[in-house]
Structures are given as structure tokens and as C-alpha cells.
Amino acid sequence: MANFVKQEIKISCEDNYVLAATAYLPDKVKAAVVIGPATGIKRQFYNAFAEYLASNDFGVLTYDNRGIGQSIDGDIATHTASLQCWGQLDKPAAISSLKQLFPNTSYHLVGHSAGGQLIGLAKNATELSSIFNFASSSGQLRNMKLKDQFKSHFFMNMFIPFSNTVFGYTKSQWFGMGEPLPKQVAKQWQTWCNGSGYVKTAFNKTVFTHYYNELTMPALWVNAVDDFIATDENVRDMMSVSPNLAAKTLTLSPGDHNLKEIGHMAFFSRRANTLWPIALDWLNSHS
Template sequence: MMAPATGIKRQFYANFASYLADNGFGVITFDNRGIGGSLYGPIKRHTASLQCWGEKDMPAVLEHLKSQFPQTKYHLLGHSAGGQLIGLMPNAMDISSMFNVACSSGQLRNMRRGYQLPAHFFMNFFIPLSNIVFGHTKSQWVGMGQPLPKAVAKQWQQWCNGQGYVKTAFGRTVHQHCYDELTLPSMWVNAIDDDIANNMNVADMMSVFPKLKGQTLTLTPSEHGLTEIGHMKFFSSKSKILWPLALNWLDKH
């Protein structure tokens, strides 16, 4: 199950998904509600939130995957939000392992100083202003993926301003979750040139899973003959040299 980053369409993962399929895995990619092919009607009227992506969309996708490939093991390959939201899934216990890429809390205060200003601008100025003016967040204007439904962007802003991302909503909007219960093996891969999913923010997100069996791997682009990995380029065809990392993990688990 390829769980996407916030505002990223399923087509972005097509080449990587084909690679996994060519190596024997059944793979599903999807758009969360309000994004790409899952946007119906005017986006400003859409009520989608990050929370409903985790509580409703991701569980439904997993159930469909199970129906297509019964009696086998199921794995989550999460990109950013795709790994963050697993604990909201009521059927998360059906997942055997998790391989996360660029998955972290995105906590603003942990970002390097040079990136904090644009990050604060986007989260704390652009998102609220765009929501007021347009009724949704025009993320595409600043290179942050697809336009976002208002509630998605608002929760994104709130969660990245706190510690532990979704943990900031525990007892407020999130009243049931399984973050405390998950023990599945997991690999958390980030890159040294990722300003969002830096090592501190990866550790911050992992702390939300107290029982999780987590391993970490920080990639340096030059060590793999690459000029850039950052937050997004792991899934680029130019980064195919990295893809066996995921394949080997899946084969092992």
C-alpha cells in the first residue's frame, strides 16, 4: 500500500509502484479524498481533513488491497504523511511492516534556521490567508503539491506547529487511535538534504509510537551518485539506485 504525502497525486509514485510490481508485489496507489482523482465538486466545499485520510481513506484502501490479494502479508510504504497517519487506521494491526520515506513530525522549530522562515511563511501566513481568500489552500502556488481542502491545510498547520505531529490532536479531535499499540517492524528513511524530515523530526515522529520496532537510515546523495534526494526525489526515476532499499525490506518482512 503506497500511502502518499500531503497533496501528492498517485501518479507521482507510478514508476516506483511498477518497480515493486515487476518484482512480485501487488501494489496499490491512491489519491486521498480532495486530491487528484478523489476530488469531487468545488474544492472550497470539500470537508476532507488529514484525520479523515487516516481514519477513513487509508483503512478503505487497505481493505481493497486485502480483497485483491487475500491470505498474504500487507505492508505500508509511506511517504511523509502516508507514514504519519498509520496510527489512525482502525485496521493498522493488519499491516506486517512499514517502510517510510521522508516521514517525520515536520515540527517547524526543529528545522534549520535558513528553512524556518519559508516554512513559517507557508504554514502560518500563506495557509490561513489562502483559506480565507479562496476557501482552500493553493499549495501549488508555492510548489507544495496539489490544492488542499481547507481542513487538510488547517490541521497540517496545527500539527507542524506542535510536538509529535498528530499527537497534538490526541484528546482534542483524535479520541481513538492505535499509536500506543503498534509494534510492527518499521524502517524510517530520510535524506541529509531534506529540510523537513531531518533527523530531529524523524525522531520526534517515531516517539509517537512508544512500542514500535523502528530502524532509521539517513541517506547522503553523493554516496549514491545523486545530486539531490531531499523530501521528494526518492521516488524519482533518477533515484532508481535507491529503490532496492525498499524492495529488500519488503522481501525480508
């Protein structure tokens, strides 16, 4: 296993917003990986997985999207963050920072849920050599099982508007769904999951420039049979937004890996580290 050091850094976005980030710096760098976080998930959640990659000679960058974790500037109730600016401003800044930290190598995305969904909004996304997505799907409500549709409709279409109105932001932590969300993040999340193609619902409405059609690199889309959000149908729905990707899919079953659950989140937890070689093998084969 390679030696590495961790360094807390700042990432400056095109609009001068500053993001909190962590760089994992191995002694020698085979390739570099940016981990795109899921909606409302702090970068510390990916620490063990990032350390695993760094110990296998991959330079790694994790970061908090604006309005999340240590990237909150001001009061969350008045924060202007949106899913769209996470893709258009935060993600390209993270990719640029990755290239500055680790020059003259290949660059890869490990995207978790929204961290993979939003990649086609980043103007420098085509500079990536490969994409590994876990639980990245359109989250389309009508492609869920009926029992899951009920609770998802409640959260998306009742709780989000209620919480935004009463508190000025969405208290998603009440549902065990990560950090509190700025109002526009939750509002776009609601809108995009009610349509098909996730971000595609915003094309020519709020999104007038995107790069999904230009993505041609190899991509592996991984989901789990016990994830009620990233169902096979919703993964295919999200993949259709990037029609030119050289994409493959892999659906995991917890029992096949001696795990009780994988779901939407557990892939990156230390207790599911038996899954991590799947990502490592992908990155090794495309570096």
C-alpha cells in the same frame, strides 16, 4: 522481472466516499504493498516505483486521498477533507482494498511523509506486517534550520490562513507543494507542524481514538540529509508517537548514491531508482 498489469479501480470508504486508485497485479504475488501518499501528492507520482515493486512480485495499490487528484468530489473550496479523515477513513479503506485484491499474503505500507505519519489513525493498521516510511516526520518547525524555519513559518502560518480566507482552500501548488489542499487539510497541517509529535497535538482534542500504541511491527524510517522538513530530530519526534514499533532508521546522503538531491520527494522519482532496492530489500526480508 515479473509480468504485471495495471488496473484503475475505486475504493469505497466507511462513509461511502469513493477514492480513485490504481492496482498493480503481478502474475504471482509474494506480498502486497499499499503506498501511502504525501500531503497533496497524486498517486501517479508513485507509478514508476509501484511498477518496480510489481515487477518484483509485489502486488501494489496506490490511491488519491479525498480532495486530491481524481478523488475530488465537488468544489475544493467547500470540500470537508482533513488530514484526520485521510488517516481514519481513507487509509483503512485502502488497506481493506489491498487485502481484497491480494488475499492470503502479507501486507505492508510504504509511507511517504503523511502517508506514514497517519498510519496510527487507521483501525486496521495492526494488520500490516511491516512499514517502510520515507520522509515521514513530525515536520515540527522549530527543529528545522533557521533559514528553513523562516520560509516554513511563512507558508504555514501566513500563507495557509491567507489562502484559506481568500480562496476557500490552500493554493499549495504556488509553492511547488503538490495539489491544492482542502481548507481543513491545510489547517490541520499548520496546527500539527507547529506542535510536537504531529498528530499527537490532536490527541483528546479532535482525535479521541488511535492505534499508535498498538503498532508493534518492524518499521524502517528513511530520511535524507538534504530534506529540510524530515530532519533527524523530526523523524525521532514522529517515531515517538508509536513507542512500541520495532523501528530502525536510515539517513541517506545523495552523494553516496551518485545523486544530486534526494530531499523530501525524489526517492520515488525514476531518476532516483538506485535507491529503490533499499525498499525492495526491506519488503523481501519481511514478506
